[in-house]
Amino acid sequence: MAKLVSLAEGVAELVRDGDTVALEGFTHLIPFAAGHEIIRQGRRDLTLVRMTPDVIYDQLIGAGCARRLVFSWGGNPGVGSLHRFRDAVQNAWPAPLELEEHSHAGMANRYVAGASGLPFAVLRGYTGTDLPRHTTNIRSIDCPFTGETLTAVPALNPDVTVVHAQRADRAGNVQMWGITGVQKEAVLAARRSLVTVEEIVDELTPVAGQVVLPGWAVSAVAHVPGGAHPSYAHGYSVRDNAFYVAWDKISRDRDTFQDWIATHVRTPERDGGRA
Amino acid sequence: MSEQYTADEMMTVAAARQLRDGTACFVGIGLPSTAANLARATHAPNLVLIYESGCLGAKPDRLPLSIGDGVLADTADAVVPVPEVFNYWLQPGRIDVGFLGAAQLDRYGNINTTVIGGDYTGPKVRLPGAGGAPEIAASCGEVVVIVRQSRRTFTERVDFVTSVGYGSGPDDRARLGLRGGGPRTVITDLGVLEADPVSRELTLTRLHPGVTVEQVHDATGWPLAVADDLSTGEPPTAEELTVLRALEATMRTPA
Structure with a gap:
């Protein structure tokens, strides 16, 4: 059964230096507050995994938490480039960043294989692109039934996956709805998991399109209202598109970025201790 | 007499006209999303918009900034996992x-959205990367590319093949086992190119x-083939411009 913890306790216990960490959420339900707690606790040498390393990973990369990035699209959705990501790749600032690059279809299937207890996934993908020349774990495989050549990618099994959801009950059963992305697969593929939620309730009322993660499949739940901001929680908040636009300017310059992190993340009363 | 319009507006209108009513269209954010929503609001009310966030049949009344804005989930026929x-x-x-x-x-319509200049590990410019594009390019019935035309963009060779068009010639898609039709049409701010x-x-064309x-x-970095029956397209109609501008205005106002 999932333990109910504070955000600080959850990150301290579940996210360790050198871990492979997946923070998932496809535009919706991105666990920003948990990302900030990882920065505050000074985690280092992380392999960060995420289909769309958008602003949240720009912050973690710029803050020096990452050694390696496994991803399929690294941009600020609807706005442009991620400047901290680019600075790390192009100039090794604040540290060199190793890349393992995939397509969305490949990453999604890697989580599915991880959640399914399989060593790899098979798909029609990557064929003819330059990605397999640089990402050595994109391989081809012949179908044993038809002989057709397909693509294989290895399972993703993060040490820990962190997601945000709308609600949990006191037994740690987690409920999310709206765009649920790849969160279920990412949690089930991981050895440990932390879920931050908008609300803890006595009973989970069913909602159309919901995904429920049973408490016994989750390591810990933390009550973090607003924990997805500037992303959003369907039914609780709307996406703060103005922040994504503003991030372009904040992140372009190293000093402005560091000031922003110092003011908005490292100052503990901002979003620590909310549980 | 037609109103004044910009080259970007002409490009978006031309792209919207390309979409046939009743078809299913996989839409990326930015110009493709604007054009697809313009088509849905004008000649193609039954165009099915599919966003990679899992929203099938989204019918937004405002342009989303991201592929996962709430308006897409609220108006979709179905929201499915990625x-x-x-x-x-x-x-x-x-x-x-x-x-x-x-x-x-x-x-040959091969697309790069990964790195420009230098080499892969030390690029001059690191771009966002593949996202859903390689498999969209491989598997959709056909691909429409919308892009502003310049020598920087229309290059003899792409620095990185992120998404395959026709590879290096007419037989490559079949050889690679790509089942979709490939990039039939490229719509730019100057005109329309079609794969021979x-x-x-x-x-x-x-x-x-x-x-x-x-x-x-x-604006083209290779000796561009020009069709014998090269034509000139129609300017945007007053209705197209009114609807396009109203859609774009929704991006600048809070939800």
């Missing part, structure tokens, strides 16, 4: 049209009003 978008809907060829952008494009049915080389062939040559 692995399902790629495995059940895109991979088997259920989607008619894939709408893609490009940072670089070559004469035999050579598969992108060929200028239509100019936007007021654009010359010389301008298009100047």
Whole structure:
């Protein structure tokens, strides 16, 4: 059964230096507050995994938490480039960043294989692109039934996956709805998991399109209202598109970025201790 | 007499006109999303918009900033998990049209959105990367590319093949086992290029009003093929411009 913890306790216990960490959420339900707690606790040498390393990973990369990035699209959705990501790749600032690059279809299937207890996934993908020349774990495989050549990618099994959801009950059963992305697969593929939620309730009322993660499949739940901001929680908040636009300017310059992190993340009363 | 309009507006209108009513269209954010929503609000009310966040049949009344804005989920026929978008809907060829952008494009419609200059580990410019594009380019019935035309973008060779067009010639898609039709049409701010049915080389078939062939040559980094029956397209109608501007205004106001 999932333990109910504070955000600080959850990150301290579940996210360790050198871990492979997946923070998932496809535009919706991105666990920003948990990302900030990882920065505050000074985690280092992380392999960060995420289909769309958008602003949240720009912050973690710029803050020096990452050694390696496994991803399929690294941009600020609807706005442009991620400047901290680019600075790390192009100039090794604040540290060199190793890349393992995939397509969305490949990453999604890697989580599915991880959640399914399989060593790899098979798909029609990557064929003819330059990605397999640089990402050595994109391989081809012949179908044993038809002989057709397909693509294989290895399972993703993060040490820990962190997601945000709308609600949990006191037994740690987690409920999310709206765009649920790849969160279920990412949690089930991981050895440990932390879920931050908008609300803890006595009973989970069913909602159309919901995904429920049973408490016994989750390591810990933390009550973090607003924990997805500037992303959003369907039914609780709307996406703060103005922040994504503003991030372009904040992140372009190293000093402005560091000031922003110092003011908005490292100052503990901002979003620590909310549980 | 037509109103004043910009080259970007002409490009978006031309792209919207390309979409047939009742087809299913995989839409990326930015120009493709604007064009697809313009089509849905004008001549193609039954166009099915599919966003890779899992929103099938989204009917937004405002332009989303991201592929996962709440308005897409609220108005969709179904919201499905991301692995399902790629495995059940895109991979088997259920989607008619894939709408893609490009940072670089070559004469066979191969697309780069990964790195420019230098080499892969030390690029001059690191771009966002693949996202859903490689499999959209592989598996949709056809691909429409929408991109502003310049020598920087229309290059003899792309620095990185993120998404395959026709590879290096007419037989490559079949050889690679790619089941979709590939990039039939490229819509730019200067005109429309179509893949030649035999050579598969992108060929200028239509100019936007007021654009010359010389301008298009100047904005292309290879000796561009020009169709014998090169035509000039219609300018945007008053209705197209009104609807497009109203849609774009929704991006600048809070939800």
